[in-house]
Amino acid sequence: MTDQTTNPPRHVFIVSDGTAITAEALAHSILAQFPDLRYHQTRMPFVTTVDKVQEVARQIAEEEKRDGQRPIIFTTFVDPQIMRAFNEYVSGHVIDLFRKFVGPLETELGMKSAHSVGATHRIRDDEKYNRRIAAIDYTLQHDDGQTNRGLDEADVILVGVSRSGKTPTSLFLAMQFGIKVANYPLIPEDFDRGELPEALRPLRHKLFGLSIKPERLSEIRNERRPGSRYASMANCTSEIEAAENLMRREGVRWLNSTTKSIEEISATIISELGLDKRRVE
Amino acid sequence: MTDQTTNPPRHVFIVSDGTAITAEALAHSILAQFPDLRYHQTRMPFVTTVDKVQEVARQIAEEEKRDGQRPIIFTTFVDPQIMRAFNEYVSGHVIDLFRKFVGPLETELGMKSAHSVGATHRIRDDEKYNRRIAAIDYTLQHDDGQTNRGLDEADVILVGVSRSGKTPTSLFLAMQFGIKVANYPLIPEDFDRGELPEALRPLRHKLFGLSIKPERLSEIRNERRPGSRYASMANCTSEIEAAENLMRREGVRWLNSTTKSIEEISATIISELGLDKRRVE
Structure with missing residues (x-):
């Protein structure tokens, strides 16, 4: 060699x-x-x-x-x-x-x-196309806890601290698999109260959490707001600890996204929640 | 057989x-x-x-x-x-x-x-990951003409009438290829004025248009707003005609998305605009 x-x-x-x-x-x-x-x-x-x-x-x-x-x-x-x-x-x-x-x-x-x-023809599968578009629309409308309306229509609701990877994962799931995803930030108010946001409580079975290493979170947040308290290691560490405690207490499954690609995170969520039902093509 | x-x-x-x-x-x-x-x-x-x-x-x-x-x-x-x-x-x-x-x-x-x-190891490529995340962030912030700030940073700006497929295509390009995409609706005011929106004029070389068959557009719009004037065949036909005239006059390249998958539309745009520069992996 x-x-x-x-x-x-x-x-x-x-x-x-x-x-x-x-x-x-x-x-x-x-x-x-x-x-x-x-x-x-x-x-x-x-x-x-x-x-x-x-x-x-x-x-x-x-x-x-x-x-x-x-x-x-x-x-x-x-x-x-x-x-x-x-x-x-x-x-x-x-x-x-x-x-x-x-x-x-x-x-x-x-x-x-x-x-x-020799009959090479390609026909767009309109049903699959429509399902993808509907999923993308839904996911955009329900990004970052924008609205609680129609939250029960979600196939999965991602939760996690700000910048833990919820939005890209949501969009990938919608785009690639036609899955309707809502995502909801966990914020200091939730940690103080020690409970999930009220709108999510009846939908606990649809929740999936994303966590991340404090070092990586701080890096990502610093890109957005350099030198802010929001991006500081101390704040990132305490938010993540509080979020993980909350998810543990509420029985929400989660994974750590730090070293995973968007594809790996998405495929894991599908497996864990059994969203990949067998379908006839 | x-x-x-x-x-x-x-x-x-x-x-x-x-x-x-x-x-x-x-x-x-x-x-x-x-x-x-x-x-x-x-x-x-x-x-x-x-x-x-x-x-x-x-x-x-x-x-x-x-x-x-x-x-x-x-x-x-x-x-x-x-x-x-x-x-x-x-x-x-x-x-x-x-x-x-x-x-x-x-x-x-x-x-x-x-x-x-036997050395199977998988390491996340953080640089690629960051580029994707930045592209998705950019694309979400510049969806549907939301802001003109930073429009000149776009790798491509998609234009077309409402519901011609701009948003899913933008997100796919960002997610799959790390391309920063802005998208901008062409609306009746633009057609009346007979000119591109002002913010787009200096960026003409970055524009790419999506068009669609009136029948299909009407179908898609009817899902959103059933029975509305917005979704009517007459309105869809006239908007599309006006948009295509405008793009022709302004020298904007475009494609008809009607029978194409999001992947096909995206790959065509990359080819046409030469966005797929050779890179060392």
């Missing part, structure tokens, strides 16, 4: 006849298994014609020539004609994220794929 | 030692190539111990017994020990989204993967 850390970064291309968003996510997961690898990345979505394939081939060949290393290319092509053209014109280490799996699935399912019969 | 449409739905399991979110996205893309396939889906994230593998194996076997069809199982395991346990205990049509690609990549890169050396 050569010491790659001294080599120039590799070029990674992510090419698709669709958005390339899924291809990018999987490429990142695969490349993350090579923690020492440094790479430049170029996304190339909507490569839907042979002309565009040739243009892509030209760009990739140019990069290869420039840095003298074989590019790594992740692809997801639904249109078999485009896939064939790509394989004809492009050289590199190609990782085709569809082809390896679709053939065996045809056999397993006893079905031809749209891919192999 | 048998006629699968009369068969009961298949069971699809998506199993991961991580969030299973990427695995789910790729599974959906692959299964979408079988438009006649009906399936039930179960996500199983955070399968991080051999005990959990055994529990998953039990559930999958039970489902298989119940409906007499082999389950389709998509997996992404980073931890090789968990992957081995899974292969030992679980039977079905397993589609391992990592393994096929990691081995050949090791050869190509001349590097061992963390996978094969």
Whole structure:
């Protein structure tokens, strides 16, 4: 094994006849298994014609020539004609994220794929779209305890101190899973009273808490209000302690978000609350 | 080929030692190539111990017994020990989204993967996290023309009539790509004046428009305000016509969002505005 850390970064291309968003996510997961690898990345979505394939081939060949290393290319092509053209014109280490799996699935399912019969069509799933939009609308309206109206319609209500990650998590759950999320800050008044905000008490079974390390909270709050009492370590430590005590006493499940990505926090909440019911697609 | 449409739905399991979110996205893309396939889906994230593998194996076997069809199982395991346990205990049509690609990549890169050396560690990328959070904050503050302060910091400013899809697209761009998005409604006053809102004029190069079919807009607005003039076909048709004329006159690029997913709209905007600059990871 050569010491790659001294080599120039590799070029990674992510090419698709669709958005390339899924291809990018999987490429990142695969490349993350090579923690020492440094790479430049170029996304190339909507490569839907042979002309565009040739243009892509030209760009990739140019990069290869420039840095003298074989590019790594992740692809997801639904249109078999485009896939064939790509394989004809492009050289590199190609990782085709569809082809390896679709053939065996045809056999397993006893079905031809749209891919192999050449009928590539994409129809927007309006029901799923509407569910997402409704969830996003709901979540925006119920961000940061803005209103108690319709709070009982929430699939989940996130609680936690200010800047513990409630809003991004709420929006991700709505966007990705069509889940209606309300979020509600826990504030010093709640800690003084020693009880959950009144509007939340009948909805205890829907609550999920986010906590965070005081050091990280102070860092985040300092970005917003540098040098404020609000952002001070002393205040962050005492708010978090009070919030955790309150959640413990009230039987609210929570997790510590400090080292977790928005995706990990969201997937944990879904698991813990059993929100991921089996559905027919 | 048998006629699968009369068969009961298949069971699809998506199993991961991580969030299973990427695995789910790729599974959906692959299964979408079988438009006649009906399936039930179960996500199983955070399968991080051999005990959990055994529990998953039990559930999958039970489902298989119940409906007499082999389950389709998509997996992404980073931890090789968990992957081995899974292969030992679980039977079905397993589609391992990592393994096929990691081995050949090791050869190509001349590097061992963390996978094969057993060093599975996941560290949150704080810089990326902070960029996402900052983008979401910015985007929420600049939703629906709320404020003109800091508008010049936007990476892109979406314009369009009310309910043309600006808010979900803005949030997706911020969440997924860390892009700062402002969005600004085009309203009857703008059409009467025949000019862009004043705050937007110096920022014309950052503008991108969303349009939509009048039928669809009327449907969406009717969900919000049933039977209103705002939602009527006549009003939707005239607003859209005026908005498209205005954008054409002002040289604002736009797309019609009617049949597109939020992902497709977002990826198109990134391409069109060249926001996806090559970056070293």
